[in-house]
Amino acid sequence: MTLNEKQKQNEELNREFLRRSGVNVSKCYQCGKCSAGCPVGDHMDIPTNKVMRLAQMGLIEDAMKSHAIWLCASCTTCTTRCPKGVDVAKVMETLRIMAKEHGYVAEKNVDKFHSVWMGIIGTMGRMYEPGLIVGRNFSTGKLFQDTSFGIPYIAKQKLKLVPYKSGNMNEIKSLIAKAEAMDREERGNK
């Protein structure tokens, strides 16, 4: 497929991406400083500057399919040091959100983690780590992974076994529902 055909296919996604990120990706001059300082750089399938390049070329689908956007630790070193003032971390974040919505999740575990996390907050208002570990393992199908992570914490009396539950769960639930609705709305129109 020619480049222009591919860009044409991505037109709608690109518009959505530009609107939601609010980042002027054309400012990027591909110096590579974002990739150079990225603490996860070694593990990414494509370096940060190439994610930027895909965004710049309007090839949003390819960018959404990458593992890199999920490995990004949101440390914002890239944004901080960018000589052109491009919010690179925001590009990564927007691509993550869009990838989830459009069904391109290259790193299922990362995504599941976020889902379980949000699920717990949605029911209790606060985090409940044992729930996180079990829930995550349950949903990934790896039931006993990282119990090495949970059990030592229990031994050190660091995990509360009885969860806190907010007395105002209705308020928090409604808050989450409204925020999600607003996010959906922004995705759809404007």
Add this chain to the structure above:
Amino acid sequence: MERVGVFICHCGSNIGAVVDCAKVAENVRNYPGVAYSTDYKYMCSEPGQEMIQNAIKEHNLNRVVVASCSPRMHEKTFRACVEKVGLNPYMFEMANIREHCSWVHAGKNEEATEKATDLVKMAVSKVCKNEELQKGHAPVTKRALVVGGGIAGIQCALDIANNGYQVDILERTPSIGGKMSQIDKTFPTIDCSACILTPKMVEASSHPNINLITYSELEHVDGYVGNFEVTIRKKARSVDIKKCTGCGTCMTKCPGKADDEFNMNLRKRTAIYTPFPQAIPNKPVIDRVNCLKFKSRENGKDVCGICSKFCPTGAIDYEQVDELVTEKYGAIVMATGYEQFDHSIYGEYGYGKYPDVISGLHFERLVNASGPTQGHIVRPSDHKEPKTVVMVKCVGSRDPEHGKSYCSRTCCMYTAKQATMIRDHCPDTKVYVFYMDVRTPGKLYDEFYNRTREEYGVEYVRGRVSKIYQDGEQLMVKGEDTLLGKQVEIAADMVILANAMIPQTDSEKMAQIVGIGYDKDGWFTESHPKLGPVETHTAGVFLAGACQGPKDIPDSVAQAGAAAVKVCALLSKDQLETEPTVSKVDTKICSGCGLCVPVCPYKAITLETIQERRAGKTIERLVANVNSSLCQGCGACTVTCRSGAANLKHFTNAQILAEVDALCQTIL
């Protein structure tokens, strides 16, 4: 009685196809003031111009309006045309019915014709209020001042002097030579900087037409093109330059120590010093901040005085004071050069705290045979020869977020030069260069860059460096090879940063003193980026070298020559013609409030005392006075003036209001 001739041009079909030119001529035939009105195919052509001239004679016209193209195109042509038959050229106006009408309203013939009529009526109304104006004349002082004694200033002064004009070089440091004297070798030929600069310095100092004013600052500029009056502060050298023979005994005996700025603080110098051995004039100055005698005086004591004891000619004069002198010049050349960007703003490069992270200019001193290490490339921290050197380009350049948005133009080449020099001096040392782009558009520049990689084995890595940190004795450099798409980390012994070029820290103040423009970064602005690269918007002030923007030596020298030609062209005239479209104050109405004085960007307005007879008594009062040679005719003062005393000739309140009224009449 106004007798205006109106000439509507068809410009072939350019105007004629949209605007009904005959109808426009007809529409204004009976307009007040119009004595004659016609249209023609090409008004600017030979027959067209003849037609105007004949009409002036036949119909006894005393004012002319031509409706055709933009005045930016042909105002000069038609002014000359009417002048030939005895009309004052300022009794002419143009109506732009091409660029502003036919070309932008294609197909809307009726409206365009109506608009053309309006524009012509406006022009007629204005020309009726026009007055005859005469160009002014001003004398020329046949001497030039070059501010800055670097390579650009020296070259410019030599070129002016060789054309037979007197020229002064004003330099703020104790010696001429500038940045080029700090540089070891020059690209792309790797000839020794001092070897080609020193002869020029000597030539300048011994030239009968050149006068050096070193260790001096520009204090104040008055006057105007051909007639500048410049006040110069001659800083106290504490050394009588006439008695001093430059033997140097004082410098060997001086116990005071100070950071040696010429050597980028890589070593100490004495308090009485010349910046470098080949300095011109080769006569020292006392740095009073670091001199033991002057320091002790601050504490009420008076010690040391060793230099004075050893001076064989008694040249030391501790009591010297700054001296202000005022000189007259016909032209000024700004050649104040550049400074090096301070990389200590970059936290990721260590905020300037790592001793072995140095700048390009540091390196020049390190590799210079007369420098602090006698030309041995060693790192500042422990004086060991570095086995791995990383060079980082675009430090401060092309970095709108933290540094400067522009490209400094010289760094690609000086980095390549320095890389080859490291490889020459220390063949076992590995050199890596981090770059974003390699920009080498000079003669033999790209060839040089390619030799750097191919023959000298310098490794170029495409990517910016994100972080440098001290790791034991070494520096870890974290970058990205964007061509590989991989992070690279290099353990280096020394890092050389290619710092950006920035204007002198006080360039904006300098520009304000001289009355020229500067851009957002502080570089002086040329009058036109393409067609006026060495002129400024202030007549008689020219630019040479890097004060106008980053430049390498060949470009600086070329621009210096260009500026010299402009200076000579100016100085060759006995009198200067000045535009008459300047501001004028009606002293009868002027209240002397002085509001117009500070708004004038050319300092053309001064308050003067006049004497007046009033009710039988002579009284004195203040009024504004416009120096018509300085005034450039912007009109800022006319609007500021509350009493309406200030008026801009050829754009008077009455003239502009006549145009406004003419347009609005078409509405009523």
Add this chain to the structure above:
Amino acid sequence: MDYAYYPGCSLESTGIEFHMSTKAVAKALGINLVEIPDWNCCGASSAHARGHWLSLALPARNMAIAEAAGLDVAIPCAACYSRSKQVEVEVNKSEETKAKIEEIIGRPYTGKSKARNLTDIFYRDLGPAAIAEKAKKSLKGLKVLTYYGCLMSRPPELACDDIEDPISLDEIMTALGAEVIPWGFKTECCGGSLTACRPQVGMDMTKRIMDAAKKSGADCIVTACPMCHSNLDMRQVQLSKAYGAYNVPVYFVTELIGIALGMSPKDLGINRHFIPAEATLTKIGKTSEGGEA
């Protein structure tokens, strides 16, 4: 000095020492912390992977409750601080955002109440010298590495310290008598957010930092982020299994301040670390000066 106190989820579990030591130290230093009633999770680090408004709304509720009480919010956790600060900044930036946030959370929040990092409060509002004045013993003899991680110094808009070379922990430690060892990893990301879902990546990131820590010759690391702490502390156990011994104790800044104030390690929760951290404290005062303040 009164502040609303937002401990956040980590301080109730994996970072419970931070909670314990914060409360003890704040009290001793005369800082009155009023815990926000029924606070909720700030959403870090998942909400902003889900949606912009979601990531703002969660911390906004806490900020709104604090604002109703007329207090700025002291936040020990660097992640909670960053998320909360984001809301404060965004609300102050745009009336439209403010209106939308208020609509979502159903409470007024004008952005008047500020999100404050606890360490920053120690550093700026109290000052290292004032803390040292209250110290009962000097930390002399202890060589520390300061570790700020990502969220105290980045992104610049939200940072409470210098973006490349933060100094608040350094100056507090120096004032208390500890020797701060320079290193290049003060603000390097530890990969905390990845440890749970891509453990190997997180391990590698932690390893780089811990290798540098071991090489530096310091006795310990001091940090102010519960995620960094939990990650650096707990991961060393796994690193040791794979790559040989890693046993650099990692303290919360409040733990070491507490020690200087004369509190017992147990009261500060220092006994709950994975890498035993009590023995290292015996290095303190080897030269035994400083003593009573």
Add this chain to the structure above:
Amino acid sequence: MSNNSVENFEPKILVFACNWCTYAGADLAGTSRLQYPPNVRVLRVPCSCRVNPQFVIRAFQRGIDGVLVAGCHPGDCHYTTGNYYTRRRFLLITRMMEYMGIDPKRFHTRWISGAEGPKFQQVVTEMIEEVKAIGPNDKLRDDMKVEVKAVETNE
């Protein structure tokens, strides 16, 4: 008087253009054949700072529907600082005219460089549309009285 009827209202807009930037920008729009409605008339002044607020008010008095004062971008003034004065002056004048009841949409100050032909086209087009939408200027106009007189004398 035709343009006083609101239906077919064609406004007349006066543009004060500085000689060095905006006039050149308008010329460029011409040489680039960038089309815009023929409702504007450009009056050349050396610098936007030459425009006395009095000129603007006079134009409104005499029935103009809109006035645009345009010069070089701040920092690019041919006379170094002229447009700074323009900016400050017209900030005040805009408020004063608003106070006098003139719709602020009728008066604008814009920076258009010699290289910005398209911007000139865009600015004047937008302004014409705006003024068209708000109708003819009937504030401050002396001609309202003049008209009555004219009718009287004619009859």
